[in-house]
Amino acid sequence: MTRLNPIFALLVLTLSGCNNSKNTMPRNGDYRLNDIWALQSIGGQPVAGSGQTPYLEFHLTDNRMMGFGGCNEMSGPIELTKRTVTFGNIISTEMACPALETETAFLQMLNNRKLRYAFGENKLILSGDNGDLVFKKVD
Numbered sequence: 001m002t003r004l005n006p007i008f009a010l011l012v013l014t015l016s017g018c019n020n021s022k023n024t025m026p027r028n029g030d031y032r033l034n035d036i037w038a039l040q041s042i043g044g045q046p047v048a049g050s051g052q053t054p055y056l057e058f059h060l061t062d063n064r065m066m067g068f069g070g071c072n073e074m075s076g077p078i079e080l081t082k083r084t085v086t087f088g089n090i091i092s093t094e095m096a097c098p099a100l101e102t103e104t105a106f107l108q109m110l111n112n113r114k115l116r117y118a119f120g121e122n123k124l125i126l127s128g129d130n131g132d133l134v135f136k137k138v139d
Helices: 006-018 101-110
Strands: 036-042 055-059 064-068 073-080 084-087 114-120 123-128 131-137
Touching: 036 101, 101 123, 101 131
Parallel strands: none
Antiparallel strands: 036 055, 036 131, 055 064, 064 073, 073 084, 084 114, 114 123, 123 131
């Protein structure tokens, strides 16, 4: 009966852990997007402070986003370049809430839209034909 050399076994385990096929760096776009961003304003109008703050969370390695509109969870595909993010068809839960104006405006500015992005002072600005969305970095 042959015994496995403990050093050889350790080497095999170590090397197999290094063979991670998932790329941890974004393929396109700016790595700074890969974070959680709390919505501060829509089209220059501050987001009302009642309830939980809407936010976006970008997952660049998966080309996906998820977030919260103020009442409902949302998610969808994204495509990135060095200056733009294109949101695909965004899906969301369908909870009933007393005030959906902010969430509706937020989703309308994102759903199936190509927006330019810029950073400044821990802020993310998404700009499109319908105005700007301004976010503050959460973590």
